[in-house]
Amino acid sequence: MHDAPVGDDVYGEDPTVNELERYAADLLGKQAALYAPSGTQSNLLALFAHCERGDEYIVGNNAHTFRYEGGGAAVLGSIQPQTVPMAMNGCLQLDAIEQVIKPDDYHFARSKLVCLENSHAGMPLPKDYPEQVRELCDRHGLALHLDGARLFNAATFYQQTPAQTAQAYDSVSICLSKGLGAPVGSVLVGNNDTIACARRWRKVLGGGMRQAGTIASAGLYALRNHIVDLAQDHAHAAEIGQLLQQLYGATAIRIATNMVHLDMEEERYRALAASLADQQIMVGRPRWVFHRDIQAEHIKLLKGALVAAAKQN
């Protein structure tokens, strides 16, 4: 990061940012890419690029873009979110999507975009599902965006290339700062027109950064070197998840790529967390997320602590 060559990225003159954008576009099989300060902004840029004031986007009722991004589409873009129920694995039923698509009539907002998320809380979308939604979008003239904050976890799960996992979509937002381990940043990929439009809105939103190569270099390093390590996080989640299933019952514990969801009763979880805290291990709920800073030695410690906790309770 210290040695990264830098320039003014607002003018497209930062060589490291340019290299990151080229690398990400190629990796995901799209024409162009745009570096953004956060995943929230990169998703918002995609919504702005696909939709205008008075348009609407169709999205799962538990999707990150809808629930956890401050309502930015509506607040800042005058884009109406049309929700449909979202299954635990991130799927929106095809007929549910179709039912909410509005006819071309000035009583209605204009349906423009469908937004999916992969993985969703660690759950990868079924392998053939994105193509089905693509086909639906093509039939209705809608664009398709992916919130791919954890796209590389889904790709790792299916042993696909990132480009295969990104194939069905017009645009994809990826996070460099989640499992990939970079300190900051996201990238939006898409075709040249989408990215040119997003670049304009990035400036408007205050996301145009000057000598951003310093932080972009960490993202580039993560894309080049850290994707292969995600399989290790999945193995760790499986190892801990399986032990938890033995201790607390198979139905209480869901393993999803790099996450373990703990659906056990409140009281049992509290006792478990208190016992782990006694052993200097802090845990949060409702899920435990495994990442590159949790190494084999920590997994070994955690397993010992879990067995001890289960004996206590």
Ligand SMILES: *Cc1c(COP(=O)(O)O)cnc(C)c1O
């Ligand atoms: C983290 C995340 C984002 C983006 O979050 P930022 O904190 O703004 O980078 C978007 N979608 C999902 C599913 C996420 O997990």
